[in-house]
Amino acid sequence: MNRIPNRRRSFASAALLVGLSCAAYLVATPDVGAATPTFPNVVVPAPVSETADGTTFTLSSGAAIATDVADVGTYLAGILRTSTGFALPVSQGGTATITLSLSGAPASVGAQGYQLVTSSSSVVVRANQPAGLFAGVQTLLQLLPPAVMGSAVSSGPWTAPGGTIVDYPRFTYRGAMLDVARHFFTVAQVERYIDEIALYKINYLHLHLSDDQGWRITINSWPNLAVYGGSTEVGGGAGGYYTQSDYSAIVAYAASRYMTVVPEIDMPGHTNAALASYAQLNCNGVAPNLYTGTKVGFSSLCVPLALTYTFIDQVIGELAALTPGPYIHIGGDEASSTTAADYANFINQAQQIVAAHGKTVLGWHDIAKATLLPSTTAQFWDTTTTNPPLAAAAANGTKVVMSPANHAYLDMKYTRKTKLGQTWAGLIDVDTAYGWNPGAYLSGVGESSVLGVEAPLWTETIVTSANIEYMAFPRLPAIAELGWSPWSTHDQTAFHARLGAQGPRWKDMGLGYFQSTQITWPAGS
Ligand code: TNX
Numbered sequence: 001m002n003r004i005p006n007r008r009r010s011f012a013s014a015a016l017l018v019g020l021s022c023a024a025y026l027v028a029t030p031d032v033g034a035a036t037p038t039f040p041n042v043v044v045p046a047p048v049s050e051t052a053d054g055t056t057f058t059l060s061s062g063a064a065i066a067t068d069v070a071d072v073g074t075y076l077a078g079i080l081r082t083s084t085g086f087a088l089p090v091s092q093g094g095t096a097t098i099t100l101s102l103s104g105a106p107a108s109v110g111a112q113g114y115q116l117v118t119s120s121s122s123v124v125v126r127a128n129q130p131a132g133l134f135a136g137v138q139t140l141l142q143l144l145p146p147a148v149m150g151s152a153v154s155s156g157p158w159t160a161p162g163g164t165i166v167d168y169p170r171f172t173y174r175g176a177m178l179d180v181a182r183h184f185f186t187v188a189q190v191e192r193y194i195d196e197i198a199l200y201k202i203n204y205l206h207l208h209l210s211d212d213q214g215w216r217i218t219i220n221s222w223p224n225l226a227v228y229g230g231s232t233e234v235g236g237g238a239g240g241y242y243t244q245s246d247y248s249a250i251v252a253y254a255a256s257r258y259m260t261v262v263p264e265i266d267m268p269g270h271t272n273a274a275l276a277s278y279a280q281l282n283c284n285g286v287a288p289n290l291y292t293g294t295k296v297g298f299s300s301l302c303v304p305l306a307l308t309y310t311f312i313d314q315v316i317g318e319l320a321a322l323t324p325g326p327y328i329h330i331g332g333d334e335a336s337s338t339t340a341a342d343y344a345n346f347i348n349q350a351q352q353i354v355a356a357h358g359k360t361v362l363g364w365h366d367i368a369k370a371t372l373l374p375s376t377t378a379q380f381w382d383t384t385t386t387n388p389p390l391a392a393a394a395a396n397g398t399k400v401v402m403s404p405a406n407h408a409y410l411d412m413k414y415t416r417k418t419k420l421g422q423t424w425a426g427l428i429d430v431d432t433a434y435g436w437n438p439g440a441y442l443s444g445v446g447e448s449s450v451l452g453v454e455a456p457l458w459t460e461t462i463v464t465s466a467n468i469e470y471m472a473f474p475r476l477p478a479i480a481e482l483g484w485s486p487w488s489t490h491d492q493t494a495f496h497a498r499l500g501a502q503g504p505r506w507k508d509m510g511l512g513y514f515q516s517t518q519i520t521w522p523a524g525s
Contacts, residue, residue: 039161041494042501043142044477045201045484047167048113055120055162059097059144061086066096069130071256073100076137083508085153098123098140100133106166112203113168116140118160132168134258135201139165142199146504146524171438173401173452174483175204175262176476178468179411179459181211181273182294183233184240189465191253196469196511198257200480205254206262206329206362206454209242212272212291212299216241217263221314222278229273229290234460236292247322255324262362263319266331267312268338268346272299280307294460297336303346313353320357328354333364333381344370351376362401368393377451380442381405383425391444399451402438408479410457410471414514420461420471430518433478434495437487453483466512473506473513474499496520 037054059080065088067073073090076098081088095101105115105126114127114136125136141148143160176197178190185193194205209216215229218241230241242250251261272291279287283302291299301308316328330350335343347363347370354361361367361376368378368389377399378390383406394400402408405425412428413421426432439447455476462468477499482490496519503525506513515521 037161037163039163039165040143040501041498043139043165044495044498044502045481046489046494046498047139047165048486048489049166050163051165052161052163053119055118057118057120057123057160057162059084059086059156059158059160063088063097065090065098065100066094067091067100067133068093068102069100069133072130072133072137075134075256076100076140079141080148080158083148083150083152083154084156084158095122095124097121098125100125100127100137102127102130102133105132109166109168112172113166114139116165116167118143118162118164120162123160131203131258134198135167138199138201139167142501142505146501146508149505150508151510169201169484170486171450171452171483173204173454174202174480175206175401175452175454176202176472177206177208177264177403177454177456179208179211179457179462180216181208181214181233181266182459183235183237183463184214184216184230185459185465185468186240187242187246187249189468190250192465193468193472194250194254194257194259196472196509197476197480198259200477201484202476202480203259204262204325204327204452204454205250205259206264206456207250208264208266208329208456208458210265210273211270212296213293214239214241215273215277217247217319218243219315219318220244221318222311224277225274225315229277232290232292234292234294244318244322251322251324260325260327261323262325262327262329263323264329264331264362265315265319266333267350268301268303268343269297269299269333269335270331271301274311275299275301278311281305281311297334300335300338301346303338303342309349309353312350313356316353316357316359320354320359323359326360327362327377328357328359329362329379330354330367331364332367335366340369346370365390365400368398372396372398377401379403379454380445381409381456385441386443388444390442394445394449398449400442400445400449401451401454402441402445403454403456404436404441407433407436408453408455410455410475411459411462414475414516418514420467422458422461428475430474430478430496430499430516431492433475434482434492436482437490438482439487453479455479469511470514473511474502474516474519477502500525 037052039050114132127133147154215225218226226241233239379401503521
């Protein structure tokens with residue numbers, strides 16, 4: 001942390017006061033006949049309220065950052081130093097050109113929201129919690145020119161429109177899932193994706209850590225899972241796995257972007273990699289071969305076997321100990337080789353095991369066919385708008401994360417010509433990704449039952465970071481906006497414009513996105 005001594009800090013705040021009173025004088029002078037100033041429509045997700053004052057803030061070489069939360073200040077300084085070349089010293093507390101403060105925020109912004117006030121001389125972000133400051137910083141970055149996201153120094157000018165934004169999320173859970181089982185992605189690749197999705201106020205990263213084609217995390221009590229079960233992937237490549245310290249590094253990196261990791265061990269189906277690693281987990285005592293194809297629904301843990309529950313207890317126990325977040329995702333989808341009675345029995349036991357390790361269950365909505373614990377949360381993934389077992393669970397208090405596959409699945413092709421991806425849930429271009437209301441989509445699952453949204457990226461056809469980026473952008477920001485912005489801001493034409501404004505940023509970041517023809521991408525995109 002780059003601290004400035006108290007003497008210099010009080011000098012800086014005196015200078016700031018002078019600057020503020022000048023700004024107040026300028027604002028107080030009526031400009032008769034001028035149009036009401038408006039904020040440019042460039043921020044995704046759309047903020048709750050924006051009031052422009054017609055002034056312009058310009059970041060200059062002498063600027064400094066004062067922050068109540070060190071890591072948010074250093075995050076912002078890191079991005080701005082790279083692109084502006086300015087020194088941007090960061091100090092703890094107090095005020096500076098850019099102030100990030102944990103006091104004075106309106107109560108209405110809650111735990112995740114913020115107030116951002118930009119004037120000709122300063123920027124002040126106020127929040128009740130560090131996560132709100134981080135969200136406010138994302139908005140500030142989007143109000144600055146696209147080149148702030150660049151990896152090389154450019155010349156500016158580094159202006160942002162003046163005024164006040166008060167902003168907070170519609171839903172507390174805004175997730176992205178990455179399937180690291182069908183293809184393995186390194187820690188660096190996952191961190192890259194974390195950085196990209198954090199720009200759109202995503203606050204949960206769901207990692208699909210196991211499936212038929214691979215087991216991707218070391219479990220000390222069952223070492224073959226990673227060493228053997230992680231040794232391949234779809235198409236027969238070498239696969240890979242995270243050591244427990246790799247996983248902890250991802251968790252810590254996500255936390256530095258105010259994102260909580262939700263680890264998933266999919267069960268009782270999608271378990272061929274585990275069954276191949278330990279013969280004794282199979283009902284017939286015979287280990288199947290490793291699997292590198294893309295079929296689903298053929299494998300199942302042995303529900304009647306006592307060892308199955310020892311296995312789950314040890315796996316969940318190790319994972320829970322490594323996971324500071326509240327959720328463990330138990331999968332539960334497409335268990336089509338498990339009988340209905342076995343399935344319900346299994347999910348009931350798995351829920352107890354997760355609870356015994358102090359965590360809350362997340363599971364694909366199929367789990368609504370079992371008896372859910374009050375805290376268990378279901379993730380809807382189907383293409384229908386009715387699901388009676390899930391509606392019944394919601395009526396009973398179950399909260400739901402919405403990931404309708406025909407809108408939110410990032411592995412669906414955009415158009416028939418898209419080379420990557422699948423089509424079973426349909427083609428999903430920007431308008432389809434954006435065109436649904438999470439709080440009024442599924443009958444019997446209304447706004448108050450919805451915890452939030454998630455955009456899953458299954459990786460049967462996804463191999464590289466470039467592939468991830470191409471499928472996630474520009475659709476992930478559409479899902480992120482549905483999760484954050486009030487429904488009153490929902491407007492396809494306005495969304496097109498603010499999404500288009502992201503194009504030049506992605507270009508400057510070296511992020512290769514799909515140039516949907518539904519969007520008019522500005523010059524330089
Ligand atoms: C369905 S939807 C799956 C995944 C596949 C995906 C491919 C769901 C919970 N399961 O196993 O990877 O389709 O789009």
